[in-house]
Amino acid sequence: MSWLVTGGAGYIGTHVVRAxxxxxxxxxxxxxxxxGHAGFVPDGVPFVQGSILDRELVERTLREHSATGVIHVAGYKYAxxxxxRPLHTYAQNVEGTRVVLEAMAAADVASIVFSSSAAVYGTPDVALVTxxxxxxxxxxxxESKLIGEWLLRDQGVATADSASPLRHTSLRYxxxxxxxxxxxxxxSPHNLFPLVFEALIEGRTxxxxxxxxxxxxxxxxxxxxxxxxxxLAHVAAAQRLAAGEPLHAAYNLGSGDxxxxxQIMDAMARVTGIDFTPDIAPRRPGDPDRIVASGELAAQDLDWKMRWSVDEMVRSGWEARRTAG
Incomplete structure (x- = not known):
């Protein structure tokens, strides 16, 4: 019995693997x-190098490892x-998810946790996203992440009366x-934390x-x-699916505030010991003032909570980046 983690050599996926x-x-x-990086995969964890678009490979991997379910993290994540690159994005995220679901059906694997995204909401005009x-x-x-959620929903409906109905949930983070x-x-060359870390390491502001x-x-x-x-939320979802316990179709893994x-920049200066005053650049088109989500539903079902302060989040990322050299 095992869980297949697609994208399990990536930054998020390999944390899921360890959990x-x-x-x-x-x-x-x-x-x-x-x-992803092969070196991120822990020793002793089976690693299959290949694409989620390769249906035969996905099905064979599920069968050879007697998979209980899939945690589907793989995807093109640069909004x-x-x-x-819309065609590439749809190929990886929409067709990739469809192929994974098809391989699961062929291998009689009926549980999936889907890594979705806050990007399904766009720029909501609400104080707190639910x-x-x-x-x-x-x-x-x-769009590709929302379609991925629809694929899970529709496959769940299509298999509801079968011997192995699809059980699924999507985690929007x-x-x-x-x-x-x-x-x-x-x-990632696009995320705030690595962008700031690289600037500080290179002596830029x-x-x-x-x-x-x-x-x-x-x-x-x-x-x-x-x-x-x-x-940890992915693991909690997998455990509930495997146990046949009820789950909602989707959960926001949000902070609530x-x-x-x-505030991130101030924490960066405190934790790294590098005193700097950030340069102010023009706004990026389409950036909303605030997007913050409630995590209440996930707290009820997935033991979701914010276990790390802002300084602890920065320190853990900074130490890992410096360890990498």
């Missing part, structure tokens, strides 16, 4: 290493770049930061894109959630 192993749920990794907030994705990436292991760090937003300090506010907490970009 599964700690819970004795026997993870297996499938990753094409387009953005901004997806505008320039699971019922209207979906209005603003990028091909956000926001800005994932920090590190739960000093050998794993965020290598980090920048804030706009300081005239309608927020207490003028910089936009977002949910920042620790990657280890995200991983959020942090501003300036």
């Amino acid at each position: 599964l192993a700690a819970a004795d749920l026997s993870p297996v990794v499938l990753d094409d290493l387009s953005s 901004g770049v997806s505008v320039q 699971e019922d907030t209207p979906k209005a994705p603003a990028s091909p990436y956000g 926001f800005n994932v930061v920090g590190s739960g292991d000093p050998v794993i760090y965020d290598t 980090p920048r804030i894109n706009g300081d005239d937003y309608d927020t207490p300090d003028g910089t936009n506010m977002r949910d920042y959630v620790h990657v280890a907490d995200i991983a 959020g942090l501003s970009v300036r």
